[in-house]
Amino acid sequence: MKSKAILLPAYQGNIIRALRSLEMKEIEIKPPAQDEVLLEITAAVCNPSDLAFIQGGYNVRKPLPAIPGFEGAGVVIEAGKSTDAQALTGKRVSFFSQSKDGGTWSHHITVKADDCIEIRDEISDEQAACLSVNPFTAYAMIEQVKQDGSKAIIQNAAAGQIGYFIRTLAAINNIEVINIVRKEEQEEALKAEGNKYVLCNKSENFTEELAILSHELCATSAFDASGGELSGHILKAMPKYATLYLYGALAGRTLSEIPALDIIFMNKIIRGFNVNEWKDEIGKAEFKMVSEHIQDLIANGTIKTRIQGKFQMKDVGAALMQYIRNMSGGKVLLMPDKL
Ligand SMILES: NC(=O)c1ccc[n+]([C@@H]2O[C@H](COP(=O)([O-])OP(=O)(O)OC[C@H]3O[C@@H](n4cnc5c(N)ncnc54)[C@H](OP(=O)(O)O)[C@@H]3O)[C@@H](O)[C@H]2O)c1
Structure with a gap:
């Protein structure tokens, strides 16, 4: 069938040029195979991984021209013959797909039934579009x-959406959080929300203050979305037997300032974390249970993705510019054009 999607003609390191090259075009959508469903997309989100993707700096590359977007929400309008696909007929779903021949910045997409999560009525399309990953x-x-067994954790990019989810879930589990942000106004905003430990990595005594706090609170785990020299500074500030989990590369630079002697003599570790691998590891049954739990948390208002703007899909350039200027302000959503 024919549909419309945003197309990226070429990967471009310069983000502004990459944004300018995005265009809404007519595309052909393939019918669903046995284990797939065809979705009419209701909302799609822009994430940091999408920015890295259009710049050619992500671990997924699609043949060009490519449809960007990995996460979104939709309604199943046609299902393949498998039991799992058939069970989704007519359902509202949140989905995450890194398939090479589609993307969520589109009016329709064909995806694996396994990449979909059936969504309860009380969760909006907007929240569903941001539910499958963060x-x-x-x-x-x-x-x-x-x-x-860590009593406290350190996290950077703390003013972003994962930062907020981590804080909320840590509080439920009585885990202290040392939040690192990169702007003074973010430090003030997080403190105003009642967060006890907030540091700005641009402030003069950042590394000293981080070391004191992380030893005081015994923060033996850290979640690092940045990379670059901040990774080394955090690891250095942490106590013995600390593990730094690297899960994002927002700084766009290789890790540096890694304290070699701390790794040798203080048993400090750097590990990667990737949610797709975690999903594969836990298996379908446990994933379904976690998914129900997460929908409970969203439905009862414990967690909510902050959304700073909704744009028609054809206005993708303006949407991404707004997001890039203030990622901490919340996600921007691309909505199918109603023309
Ligand atoms: N490994 C995984 O499985 C996995 C899964 C999901 C997400 N992620 C990663 O998690 C990270 C956070 O995602 P999100 O959805 O929470 O992002 P988000 O809500 O869009 O927010 C991004 C946050 O990062 C800050 N930031 C941007 N560039 C930075 C830099 N160079 N150094 C430090 N902070 C920076 C932003 O601050 P400003 O407002 O100042 O720009 C903002 O607070 C991303 O790297 C994403 O790719 C990884």
């Missing part, structure tokens, strides 16, 4: 902290 990531990371 809440699960934060949930899995807090489970890791519980397994590690």
